[in-house]
Amino acid sequence: MKLKGTVHKYGADVNTDVIIPARYLNVSEPAELACHCMEDLDKDFVKRVKPGDIIMADTNFGCGSSREHAPLAIKAAGISCIVAKSFARIFYRNAMNIGLPLLECPEAVEGTNSGDLLGVTLATGEIRNITRKLVYQAKPYPEFMLELMNSGGLIEYTRKRLESRRTR
Amino acid sequence: MTLAEKILAAYAGKKIVSPGELITARVDLVLANDITAPIAIKEFQRLGLKKVFDPRRVVMVPDHFVPNKDIASAEQAKLMREFALEQKLVYFEVGCMGIEHVLLPEQGLVLPGEVIIGADSHTCTYGALGAFATGMGSTDIAAAMATGDIWMKVPPTIKFIYQGKLRKWVTGKDLILYTIGNIGVDGALYSCMEFTGPAIDALSMDSRFTMANMAIEAGGKAGLFRVDSKTLEYVQLRARRKYTVFQPDDDAEYDKVIEYDASAIEPQVAFPHLPSNTRPISKVGDIKIDQVVIGSCTNGRMDDLRLAHQVLYGQRVHPQVRCIIIPGSQQVYLQALKEGLLEDFVQAGAVVSTPTCGPCLGGYMGVLAAGERAVSTTNRNFVGRMGSPKSEVYLAGPAVAAASAVLGRIASPEEVVR
Secondary structure, three states, X not given: OEEEEEEEEEOOXXXXXXXXXXXXXXXXXXXXXXOOOOOOOOOOHHHHOOOOOEXXXXXXXXXXXXXXXHHHHHHHOOOXXXXXXXXXXXXXXXXXXXXXXEEEOHHHHHOOOOOOEEEEEOOOOEEEEOOOOEEEEOOOOOHHHHHHHHHOOHHHHHHHHHHHHHHO | OOHHHHHHHHHHOOOOOOOOOEEEEEOOEEEEEOOOHHHHHHHHHHOOOOOOOOHHHEEEEOXXXXXXXXXXXXHHHHXXXXXXXXXXXXXXXXXXXXXXHHHHHHOOOOOOOOEEEEOOHHHHHHHHHOXXXXXXXXXHHHHHHHHOEEEEEOOOEEEEEEEOOOOOOOOHHHHHHHHHHHHOOOOOOOOEEEEEOHHHHOOOHHHHHHHHHHHHHHOXXXXXXXXXXXXXXXXXXXXXXXXXXXXXXXXXXXXXXXXXXXXXXXXXXXOOOOOOOEEEHHHOOOOEOOEEEEOHHHHOOHHHHHHHHHHHOOOOOOOOOEEEEOOOEHHHHHHHHHOOHHHHHHHOOOEEOOOOOHHHHOOOOOOEOOOOEEEEOOOOOOOOOOEOOOOEEEEOOHHHHHHHHHHOEOOOHHHOOO
16 A cells, blocks of 8 residues: 655654543544544644644654554544654554554654655555655564554454354 | 563463564453443444453453543443443442552452453553563454454563662652663563562562553563562462462573662652653752642552551641542552541541542543642653643652642652651
8 A cells, every 4th residue: 555645743752642632532433532633742733634644753652551542543633654763562553453554664754854745655664755755664564464454454353363263 | 481471472372482473372351441441342343243252351440530520431431331231241330449450459350470451551560460461452452352362472571670678768669760760761662571689579569569550651561570479478368260370480581681779769750741751859859739649550559558648647738739649449448448547648638539540641530730730659741641731740659749748849758757
């Protein structure tokens, strides 16, 4: 899958409390959560973001709580993928499980600014900075992760597993 | 193999596992709360299954916004309650409930050598019992509710050795804040932390729960303690199932070994807005505060309340400070009541609440206004964690929190108890 969008760039340790503050966790509808996405870090994010845009960040993106509301809010806000130097592990699982692709690529983060136009090819991990005419290579996905993504997320993957158990 | 590797190998049905290896592990218990369960239930229902894999091994605890804080929360709690009753899950209603990570060990539902996953990042608390316990999101929990297993990458283990004897007023909270201050909020990213050494052997179970609880604040997947006589004494009274004790091999390979002189560690305070932003109490300076919270899955146990009581007894909470004390479970509440602690807290001018996660995540029961500062025994001090994005949270142990409540500024217990 090829993705293309404008970059919204952030620093290190962007935590799930600023991605979606707990005062909004009394609901779990993605569209409602999306209205408050990044509110405590970047108040105008929801006004600026356009479908397909890409979030970029330094290390440890998504640290803190296990709230799946965080990747759900980001996905429903229209973000197509996140490129960071590294991700917190629960956030990584959550995002991949719900079909929000994440890529780890420190070089791309270093070489990109907010507002740049980025092209991403998920299958190969190629990241193109279209604005600056630069190409980067993200860490490849482990085989299992590709299988999970190709299934369409963890629930679809689990459904297949349960079916194969039954037919065995 | 390390302790984590030993447990994971057994649960993956393998003789040996090594860091980085992808495994499917059986789970003993799957947990969700009133915030994470609604999404997990919705995802579980997408699988088209009638029943969870084993209702005795799926636990749901209403604790975050319960007793219901508003209509929307009431709807979420209701959705979870109805699913739990219909599926005959292990469920704790208001009146029996507690903050999940205080409640489950107390109820003997999490045991040494087990694999536990929970849709709450502080599920790592159970590492204090020598269990491999880790937090996940709602969809992972939905899948595990269906299959009774989970995919996992075997984490490398970092071994922490705490030498020496702790100073007065220093607890597990100070050791873990010091550690996070030392290695950073991603210092143990994707790794398992193993806590060892003479200072750890001397720690109470309550202090061990506090330390394991905050492994996630260093990015850790789990925070494990070896099982010793204190662990066994704790679980023997409570265990509802048989359990197996695993010990790490003498020749286990660690990713890193980090050693501290625990006798040099003072009570710690983590400044806004990261748990790693720590300072010893002697270097804090003059910081006025508006609120104190003593409780949470980190510090809502009997040791914590007794320590706070040692400082607050016979004192008055500063007239410009709201001091909120929250026992972590009904059992803790009742014990504190019997020991007379709650009466003394109220006499001192504190308020005592029913168990809830409430203020820790800025839910309710102590939300901060813009410009306000709190000293809290909770686990996170991110921007907006406890309310307004313009408020500030300082993390500390119960003794510093109680002393701060009395003096109206961040203070050492030695300034109050002489």
